[in-house]
Amino acid sequence: MEPMPQLSWEVGTAYDLFISLDVLHTPDRFALRGNWAAGVRSRLPVEQREFLQEVIKFHHVWPMPWLIALPAPKDSNTILERLAEIPAARRLPEIAGFYMDDSFKTLLYGVAAQGAWSDTEQRQLTDLYTEKHRKEGMSKKKVSEEEVQATLNAWANTEQFGLKYLDALKSYYEVFFHEEEERILPALTQSVARAQELAGSLVLADLLTELSQGLRFDYEDVQEVKEVVMIPSFWTTPLSYFGPIGQGNEKWAFLYGGRPNDMSLVPGEVVPELLYNTLKALADPTRLRILKHLSDGPLTPAELARRLRLRPPTVIHHLDALRLARLVHVTLSQQGRRYAARQEAIEATCGLLHQFVSGEQPD
Secondary structure, three states, X not given: OOOOOEEEXXXXXXXXXXXXXXHHHOHHHHOOOHHHHHHHHOOOOHHHHHHHHHHHHHHOOOOHHHHXXXXXXXXXXXXXXXXXXXXXXXXXXXXXXXXXXXXXXXXXXXXXXXXXXXHHHHHHHHHHHHHHHHHOOOOOOOXXXXXXXXXXXXXXXXXXXXXXXXXXXXXXXXXXXXXXXXXHHHXXXXXXXXXXXXXXXXXXXXXXXXXXXXXXXXXHHHHHOOEEEEEEEOOOOOOOEXXXXXXXXXXXXXXXXXXXXXXXXXXXXXXOHHHHHHHHHHOOHHHHHHHHHHXXXXXXXXXXXXXXXXOHHHHHHHHHHHHHOOOXXXXXXXXXXXXXXXXXXXXXXXXXXXXXXXXXXXX
């Protein structure tokens, strides 16, 4: 039995403050109703709403490493106060600098220092994004000129960006998230307690699979991990993140779904979200065929496409729906992704359906 790395546990609603913005701006990716997400966004004043839309679309300001480095407590109000303590011109570099490699830092910090950019910086940043996508196995993903220019504009005007960023986050917290924070905190606390109990009997690989509800990580780098920061998220369920923090491979973060199966992302929803998404996924004949093939053994999207005589993008679309419904295991490795049927989830769906229609309370 391999030794378990040191695990540290976080309960911080501020993680969901930032994650929820990503979900609300890309609802299809999380199987969230687009009209409800648009309704939440519409509560924001126009200027803040448009700014956050641009942040999510172009700037990829994901402050998880910054949040991890801060001391507790990590509720939203405390974190907004911490952000306000940083001079406006330093907010973007402070947050983004945690996950940028040296090549990006050299270029963008230089743009920030001179307060302007040229065609040369635009070509350099385009090349850096292209190389980054290649290393991440996304060589077909093309970075747009609009995205590159928006990024350069933000870094050439870091003080303006910092002021607008904090103002928009405060507005979002006031009009929506402060009430959401109260709703999700008990679920996050319970999720950590359950995860800690599982950690007492499972090796790391099995613990990650259980908490992510279907992800298996087959990376050589995982062997070097000495510490993992375990972070539950209500809004990201069931999607997860597992990767290094900062330089080297000794300390990683694992962000996993912390929303109970009988709770929905949309407050007040009568039908459990998991039940609805699962039944919706199973109602498609192509997805049923995919599950039948995956029940015989793991397959890549390309192998499935050949068996089904479908285009790979079509198969990937169906696999994404099955993953959101937690009906498949996904093994991630340097060689790509392999999928297998998650039999326990199929059986659990029957139980959840019976529980709902009969009015039984969950154990």
